[in-house]
Amino acid sequence: MEENKLRSRGWFGKSGKDGFIYRAWMKNQGYPSDEFDGRPVIGICNTFSELTPCNGHFRELAASVKRGVWEAGGFPVEFPVMSLGETLIKPTAMLYRNLASMDVEESIRANPIDGVVLLCGCDKTTPSLVMGAASVNIPTIVVSGGPMLTGKYRGKNIGTSDIWRFSEMHRKGEISQEELSDAEACMCRSNGHCAVMGTASTMACMVESLGLTLPENAAIPAADSRRKVIAHLSGRRIVQMVKEDLRLSKILTKEAFENAIMLNAAIGGSTNFVIHLLAIAGRIGVDLSLDHFNQLCEKIPLLLNLQPSGGYFMEDFYYAGGLPVVMKEMLSLLHADAITANGKTIGENAKTAECFDPEVIATLAEPIKDLTGLAVVKGNLCINGAVIKPSASLKPELMQHRGRAVVFEDIDDYKARLDDPELDVDEDSILVLKNVGPKGYPGMPEVGNMSLPKKLLAKGVIDMVRISDGRMSGTGFGTVVLHVSPEAAVGGNLALVRDGDIIELNVEKRSLNLEVTEEELERRRAEYVPLDLGYNRGYVNLHVRHVMQAHQGADLDFLRGGSGDKVTRDSH
Known part of the structure; x- marks a missing residue:
């Protein structure tokens, strides 16, 4: 960029009163005059x-x-x-x-x-x-x-994914509150x-x-x-x-976004990646939808052996060679000519990468798991889509599952009834949590990886299908369907699910369906009463009125697209 085209010259390059004001007040921090010369x-x-x-x-x-x-x-x-x-x-x-x-x-x-x-x-x-x-x-x-x-606890490596394990052990009475407190001090060191x-x-x-x-x-x-x-x-x-x-x-071209999607699947990245990448694409003007994720991820296995999908930690990933090693392994699938911040292409940056620990970073020929790190499912329960992280499932057989819905109307209902001994639930049931989406909570919290009912934990159950319009922490794991769109709070079919309904998840076919007739859904829809969200002021009110659905990145509708670098109005 030529010196006279620098944005800052619109401030510091001015003469007279305007330039005086801009430069003088900056000089009170001790900058010499030549700092403002271009x-x-x-x-x-x-x-x-x-x-x-x-x-x-x-x-x-x-x-x-x-x-x-x-x-x-x-x-x-x-x-x-x-x-x-x-x-x-x-x-x-x-x-x-x-x-x-x-x-x-x-x-x-x-x-x-x-x-x-x-x-x-x-x-x-x-x-x-x-x-x-x-x-x-x-x-x-x-x-x-x-x-x-990496955290160190009683001779073992631990990280934030272990929070969920410690929590379940504590609920089952296997560890005390004092032991839980000891682990706190060892994890974030x-x-x-x-x-x-x-x-x-x-x-x-x-x-x-x-x-x-x-x-x-x-x-x-x-x-x-x-x-x-x-x-x-x-x-x-x-x-x-x-x-x-x-x-x-x-830099942020369509090819760059496609590279990121494929690499995220290979490393077993957080499902939150989807919602954030969609929002970024909407700002820079790249056409990106959930369909692109399925097309690009479908045949990419898990290459990275890190918690929560594997066993190692980020520290191990770096010492094994880091992300450039994964890029090099996948160059035949990636857009290798995509430009990066250092002025070189992805391919040029990755060509000298070397793997120092194949236990941590695997190859396409011999992956950590055949299950991909991300899948998008669609059906009458999620017309606009929902996401699941197959690589984080504890029971791969649940990738195809048909079960009876156990429904929680909101997070308070879930907290009140989950551990009720009278809860009508078994290990084949499907837990459904409503009204935790972009508008419904509001803000779409990380509560989708619901804890299992205490009475099932006592029987040794380690995983169940869980479905919600919320998100889950990237540190979480299990067979969890998230980001159901449309969400319950706007009248999506998730809002109409009732206890005992049969739901079928088939990740291989990328489908999620509620086995209820359209006539019955229409009858329930006529009876549906929208939530009274009750947020009448400030930013939260702005969010509820303008936030888009999960499949659109949950951005505010008036923020999509660019504003450019021109100042709103020049002054002085």
């Missing part, structure tokens, strides 16, 4: 927050980025945006993903920024930052915060996000698969000094990206 201004979009533990080390990471920017002749300016901490925010961080994306979009467009480095870590911080930046479409590079070190292939790790792999990061970004542990090195190098690179005018739209 250096590319690089924004460092920081989601640091002590309420977002996964991102608690981002002050140090931002300092590393700044060193790289200075070295390359840029002018780094750090700015905060809303930070979404998955572990603390109620009712769910997903409710605020779109709000955070608006914060990012407006912060970038309204300020003298020529290129931006997105510091992402915890689950929703990555998609929200990428969505916001995609709407503005300036040169952008992503630096992930990295996974935490360093900076970083979840150490398994949960949503945060999936998002880190997603941005590397899309080409938005430098190679190896996804898996470097937060505590490893090489995480600071890649931040430093990313600071250098973004300055060059500005000079090359390498904008997001040149």
